[in-house]
Amino acid sequence: MAKIILKRTECIGCGACVATCDAFFEMGDDGLAHLKSVEKKDVEELEVKEVKCAKEAAEVCPVDIIEVKE
Ligand code: SF4
Structure with a gap:
């Protein structure tokens, strides 16, 4: 299992992670990035079986608020 962590309070809403x-x-409807299928909060965490594209999202985030733990 791996974990994706998103500090959404520091998001600038650029949309690069979604793209x-x-x-x-x-x-999210507040204009900030959000991890699908988890409750919206300041620091969101999502357990995933496969990291897939999450590492690329972490790399493209201009404010470096996406972390992927394997
Ligand atoms: S790439 Fe980073 S700053 Fe841009 S929307 Fe996603 S989390 Fe927010």
Whole structure:
């Protein structure tokens, strides 16, 4: 298992993570990125079997608030 962590309070709403990895990321109605299927909160965590595109999303995030733990 792996874990994706998103510090959404520091998101600038650029949409790059969603464009790169819509398997796990979407934009919330508040304009900030959000991890699909988890409750919206300041720091969101999502357990996944496969990291897939999440690492690319972490790389493209301009404010470096996406972490992938394997
Ligand atoms: S790439 Fe980073 S700053 Fe841009 S929307 Fe996603 S989490 Fe927010």
